[in-house]
Amino acid sequence: xxxxxxxxxxxxxxxxxxxxxxxxxxxxxxxxxxxxxxxxxxxxxxxxxxxxxxxxxxxxxxxxxxxxxxxxxxxxxxxxxxxxxxxxxxxxxxxxxxxxxxxxxxxxxxxxxxxxxxxxxxxxxxxxxxxxxxxxxxxxxxxxxxxxxxxxxxxxxxxxxxxxxxxxxxxxxxxxxxxxxxxxxxxxxxxxxxxxxxxxxxxxxxxxxxxxxxxxxxxxxxxxxxxxxxxxxxxxxxxxxxxxxxxxxxxxxxxxxxxxxxxxxx
Amino acid sequence: xxxxxxxxxxxxxxxxxxxxxxxxxxxxxxxxxxxxxxxxxxxxxxxxxxxxxxxxxxxxxxxxxxxxxxxxxxxxxxxxxxxxxxxxxxxxxxxxxxxxxxxxxxxxxxxxxxxxxxxxxxxxxxxxxxxxxxxxxxxxxxxxxxxxxxxxxxxxxxxxxxxxxxxxxxxxxxxxxxxxxxxxxxxxxxxxxxxxxxxxxxxxxxxxxxxxxxxxxxxxxxxxxxxxxxxxxxxxxxxxxxxxxxxxxxxxxxxxxxxxxxxxxx
Amino acid sequence: xxxxxxxxxxxxxxxxxxxxxxxxxxxxxxxxxxxxxxxxxxxxxxxxxxxxxxxxxxxxxxxxxxxxxxxxxxxxxxxxxxxxxxxxxxxxxxxxxxxxxxxxxxxxxxxxxxxxxxxxxxxxxxxxxxxxxxxxxxxxxxxxxxxxxxxxxxxxxxxxxxxxxxxxxxxxxxxxxxxxxxxxxxxxxxxxxxxxxxxxxxxxxxxxxxxxxxxxxxxxxxxxxxxxxxxxxxxxxxxxxxxxxxxxxxxxxxxxxxxxxxxxxx
Numbered sequence: 001x002x003x004x005x006x007x008x009x010x011x012x013x014x015x016x017x018x019x020x021x022x023x024x025x026x027x028x029x030x031x032x033x034x035x036x037x038x039x040x041x042x043x044x045x046x047x048x049x050x051x052x053x054x055x056x057x058x059x060x061x062x063x064x065x066x067x068x069x070x071x072x073x074x075x076x077x078x079x080x081x082x083x084x085x086x087x088x089x090x091x092x093x094x095x096x097x098x099x100x101x102x103x104x105x106x107x108x109x110x111x112x113x114x115x116x117x118x119x120x121x122x123x124x125x126x127x128x129x130x131x132x133x134x135x136x137x138x139x140x141x142x143x144x145x146x147x148x149x150x151x152x153x154x155x156x157x158x159x160x161x162x163x164x165x166x167x168x169x170x171x172x173x174x175x176x177x178x179x180x181x182x183x184x185x186x187x188x189x190x191x192x193x194x195x196x197x198x199x200x201x202x203x204x205x206x207x208x209x210x211x212x213x214x215x216x217x218x219x220x221x222x223x224x225x226x227x228x229x230x231x232x233x234x235x236x237x238x239x240x241x242x243x244x245x246x247x248x249x250x251x252x253x254x255x256x257x258x259x260x261x262x263x264x265x266x
Numbered sequence: 267x268x269x270x271x272x273x274x275x276x277x278x279x280x281x282x283x284x285x286x287x288x289x290x291x292x293x294x295x296x297x298x299x300x301x302x303x304x305x306x307x308x309x310x311x312x313x314x315x316x317x318x319x320x321x322x323x324x325x326x327x328x329x330x331x332x333x334x335x336x337x338x339x340x341x342x343x344x345x346x347x348x349x350x351x352x353x354x355x356x357x358x359x360x361x362x363x364x365x366x367x368x369x370x371x372x373x374x375x376x377x378x379x380x381x382x383x384x385x386x387x388x389x390x391x392x393x394x395x396x397x398x399x400x401x402x403x404x405x406x407x408x409x410x411x412x413x414x415x416x417x418x419x420x421x422x423x424x425x426x427x428x429x430x431x432x433x434x435x436x437x438x439x440x441x442x443x444x445x446x447x448x449x450x451x452x453x454x455x456x457x458x459x460x461x462x463x464x465x466x467x468x469x470x471x472x473x474x475x476x477x478x479x480x481x482x483x484x485x486x487x488x489x490x491x492x493x494x495x496x497x498x499x500x501x502x503x504x505x506x507x508x509x510x511x512x513x514x515x516x517x518x519x520x521x522x523x524x525x526x527x528x529x530x531x532x
Numbered sequence: 533x534x535x536x537x538x539x540x541x542x543x544x545x546x547x548x549x550x551x552x553x554x555x556x557x558x559x560x561x562x563x564x565x566x567x568x569x570x571x572x573x574x575x576x577x578x579x580x581x582x583x584x585x586x587x588x589x590x591x592x593x594x595x596x597x598x599x600x601x602x603x604x605x606x607x608x609x610x611x612x613x614x615x616x617x618x619x620x621x622x623x624x625x626x627x628x629x630x631x632x633x634x635x636x637x638x639x640x641x642x643x644x645x646x647x648x649x650x651x652x653x654x655x656x657x658x659x660x661x662x663x664x665x666x667x668x669x670x671x672x673x674x675x676x677x678x679x680x681x682x683x684x685x686x687x688x689x690x691x692x693x694x695x696x697x698x699x700x701x702x703x704x705x706x707x708x709x710x711x712x713x714x715x716x717x718x719x720x721x722x723x724x725x726x727x728x729x730x731x732x733x734x735x736x737x738x739x740x741x742x743x744x745x746x747x748x749x750x751x752x753x754x755x756x757x758x759x760x761x762x763x764x765x766x767x768x769x770x771x772x773x774x775x776x777x778x779x780x781x782x783x784x785x786x787x788x789x790x791x792x793x794x795x796x797x798x
Contacts, residue, residue: 004292008285012573012710016588019540019570020765023592026536026568034300034566036292038285041278044711045775056282060289060394073775077752123750124772125765128592178278179310218389220343233286233391243311243339270558274551300566302558304551307544322548326555326660444544445576484655486609499552499657509577509605 003032005135006061008053009070009127010042017125021068021132028136038067045073047097051157052175054091055101056234063088068135069098070127081112081130082154083138083147090144092135094126100157113148160185169194169260171237173207173252180245182207184258186237191215191260198262205229206259207239208250219243269298271401272327274319275336275393276308283391287334287398294402304333311339313363317423318441320357321367322500329354334401335364336393347378347396348420349404349413356410358401360392366423379414426451435460435526437503439473439518446511448473450524452503457481457526464528471495472525473505474516485509535564537667538593540585541602541659542574549657553600553664560668570599577605579629583689584707586623587633588766595620600667601630602659613644613662614686615670615679622676624667626658632689645680692717701726701792703769705739705784712777714739716790718769723747723792730794737761738791739771740782751775 005025011017018040025035038057043049050071058067072079072094080095085108091099095111103109112134114121121129134147144150162185163170171186195203201214215229215237222228222242227249232238239258240246247253271291277283284306291301304323309315316337324333338345338360346361351374357365361377369375378400380387387395400413410416428451429436437452461469467480481495481503488494488508493515498504505524506512513519537557543549550572557567570589575581582603590599604611604626612627617640623631627643635641644666646653653661666679676682694717695702703718727735733746747761747769754760754774759781764770771790772778779785 006285006288013569013571014573014575015707015709016571016585017709017765019538019585019589020592022538022568022570023589023594026597027592027594035568036288036301037279037303037569038288039279039282041280043280053282053285057285057289060286060293062293065292074752076750122765123748123762124770128765175281177281177283216389218342220340230389233283233388233394238390272551272554302554302567303545303569304554305545305548307546309546319548319551323551323555326552326559328555328559331558441547443547443549482655484608486606496655499549499654499660504656 003030003139004034004036004062004065005029005139006036006038006065006067007040008038008042008050008057008067009040010044010046010050011040011070011127013040017127020125020128024128024132025136028133029139033139042071045071047071047073048157049175050098051101054098058086058089058091058102061089064090066090066092066135066139068127068131069093070131071098072096072126075126076123081114081126081134082109083112083134083144084109085144090138092131092138095154097155097157100155101159103154108144109151109154110144111148111151116146116148162186162190164194167262171258171260173254173256173258176247176252176254180241180247180249181232182239182246182250182252182258183232183234184237184239186258186260188231188235188237191231191237194260195262202262204261204263205237205239206261208252208256210250212239269296269405270300270302270328270331271295271405272302272304272331272333273306274304274308274316274323274333275306276310276312276316277306277336277393279306283393286391286394290394290398291402294399295405299405308337311337313337313339314423315441316364317367320364324352324355324357324368327355330356332356332358332401332405334393334397335359336397337364338362338392341392342389347380347392347400348375349378349400349410350375351410356404358397358404361420363421363423366421367425369420374410375417375420376410377414377417382412382414428452428456430460433528437524437526439520439522439524442513442518442520446507446513446515447498448505448512448516448518448524449498449500450503450505452524452526454497454501454503457497457503460526461528468528470527470529471503471505472527474518474522476516478505535562535671536566536568536594536597537561537671538568538570538597538599539572540570540574540582540589540599541572542576542578542582543572543602543659545572549659552657552660556660556664557668560665561671565671574603577603579603579605580689581707582630583633586630590618590621590623590634593621596622598622598624598667598671600659600663601625602663603630604628604658607658608655613646613658613666614641615644615666615676616641617676622670624663624670627686629687629689632687633691635686640676641683641686642676643680643683648678648680694718694722696726699794703790703792705786705788705790708779708784708786712773712779712781713764714771714778714782714784714790715764715766716769716771718790718792720763720767720769723763723769726792727794734794736793736795737769737771738793740784740788742782744771
């Protein structure tokens with residue numbers, strides 16, 4: 001059934017780590033297994049960034065997909081390995097917050113019992129020795145209950161919140177993409193509420209000491225090279241430069257604040 | 267039938283964009299769909315380079331393959347989204363010239379009617395919201411006519427032409443590959459015509475103020491570290507350094523001229 | 533049967549080379565072929581590094597898998613193209629040492645007879661014109677004997693040996709991974725023999741003028757940012773920094789010596 005396994009890691013592909021995991025998956029998974037690479041280029045050890053990545057991708061996949069996520073600075077420590085069911089899909093990875101933005105009250109979470117794998121487990125590479133074997137089993141239809149005991153608690157990671165004070169809304173940059181677009185933690189719904197009743201163009205977006213007026217519907221409404229604010233594909237406010245790189249232009253970094261103010265339109 | 271979908275983008279894989287597209291393809295395509303990554307590392311926004319990439323790769327694939335190409339600086343502007351049939355294969359992407367070197371008189375081109383997709387379409391990510399859903403439909407056997415109206419005109423991109431004057435042929439560098447090989451716009455057939463009757467070794471290749479004598483059959487005919495000219499795998503003249511990097515050695519860039527002259531052999 | 537083909541190259545994916553190979557494999561291989569990317573980011577022209585990569589990955593794959601390995605500085609020279617059977621799996625690539633650490637006395641090695649491919653073969657791209665077509669044939673069940681004549685000799689590559697003198701063991705760094713971990717040529721078994729009877733913590737590991745005491749079982753036994761020595765996932769001694777980059781911290785390079793000495797514990 002579940003013959004799709006996705007891989008999300010910070011391993012890069014210059015080393016043999018991803019290839020070794022694929023060998024284990026194909027040796028131990030169902031004969032018709034298809035492996036789908038999501039990313040091996042996540043920033044090393046960055047759990048919060050991985051949680052955002054998982055949040056953006058997971059809901060797009062068909063029911064029954066098994067997702068292996070290995071960004072795991074604590075490998076070999078006492079952090080637990082997890083397997084869980086989220087909205088009909090299965091996830092496997094470390095209990096360090098990478099799943100924090102997709103787990104909710106209805107998620108069924110199990111701790112992986114590594115003894116049941118009955119294999120040698122290296123100190124440094126649980127992707128190959130724990131997570132891949134468990135994903136292969138789940139993909140073959142082994143139920144979560146056979147993987148290890150159900151648990152009630154797991155690592156949380158607060159989603160960075162927006163502050164609203166009178167006519168000012170303060171968020172921050174949570175991701176910077178390959179094109180230098182600055183992705184904030186300000187959801188479309190929050191923005192819509194904040195702007196309710198205000199005339200179009202009456203909002204100013206301030207980031208890294210620069211000000212952009214208005215939130216556009218499309219990149220193409222700005223002039224080439226101009227700064228702009230737009231609701232991006234993750235339904236979050238983004239600051240971008242049309243066919244350019246906002247991160248370079250502004251010298252902006254993850255965590256920097258983004259302030260929206262209502263002004264009388266000019 | 268068409269259970270193969272290839273992906274060619276400038277998205278990189280550090281962000282979630284490629285992964286989101288894969289989720290859509292697997293959710294909406296046929297159950298046996300196999301996704302084939304061609305590249306996610308194309309130079310951002312470079313339409314001409316993408317057109318060369320598509321020209322080199324498309325003819326290698328089996329009939330019925332669906333190719334999604336997303337290098338799309340004009341996303342969100344009025345540039346049209348296209349789906350087309352080229353020699354028994356299907357392509358999906360923006361109407362900005364990325365298909366210019368594979369489209370010909372016999373190509374059947376349709377504009378994608380985004381209304382028929384009946385889904386929310388973000389301002390900034392047509393790869394996920396337009397091109398992937400259309401590719402999934404085509405892969406399930408939906409005919410082009412259901413995707414949108416057939417059209418007669420689309421964006422062209424002139425293939426950079428070679429100039430021939432008496433005993434001089436002038437071309438230029440159109441691509442530089444990972445190894446620093448300088449790939450020109452001079453096809454083998456043009457070169458053969460230009461050299462017809464001339465004794466072997468009578469041609470001089472001038473690039474970035476350096477001169478190479480003769481066109482070799484193999485890298486290995488040159489000494490380690492020497493500059494050489496050879497007909498490369500795209501059937502185009504290349505300037506290379508044996509087991510070295512010609513781009514670094516010459517400081518050469520895309521667009522630089524490459525001049526061939528006939529001389530009496532030494 | 534053998535519907536899995538893996539790809540290991542130094543091509544990168546910015547150029548069209550990998551994509552062209554995939555087109556040939558899918559056009560000429562079995563209809564149900566699944567292509568598995570192992571790496572396209574191996575360091576260019578580095579045969580020894582590739583041999584380590586193949587050694588780490590090959591044994592993980594199921595019987596019948598076909599592995600194409602193209603790191604080929606001698607393309608177009610007289611180096612032979614090979615196809616071979618190794619423990620029930622098949623490999624295809626250049627005879628330059630990339631398979632040296634998996635070939636043994638029982639390996640059946642054939643030279644590829646390019647005439648039998650009956651196709652044009654470019655001077656510079658045997659990955660597409662020789663290795664992919666042969667892999668496609670093997671994957672369709674064509675026996676090795678049809679690919680070319682069996683041969684007795686092929687390129688060897690000495691595995692870098694460890695020196696033991698009284699209470700000192702000297703190895704060296706053979707790979708540096710993405711995280712900056714320094715992977716040595718010192719196998720667990722050699723280390724266990726060397727330490728036999730010595731009290732725990734009595735070994736000193738010297739690398740790049742720094743000394744680490746003891747060999748840990750897990751990264752997590754060290755403090756954040758501390759240097760440590762551990763048996764890594766390849767069953768080789770590694771020098772690492774917990775959640776840090778040992779290569780940067782030590783300025784260490786491939787080939788540098790790593791010396792173990794027995795001392796009275798402190």
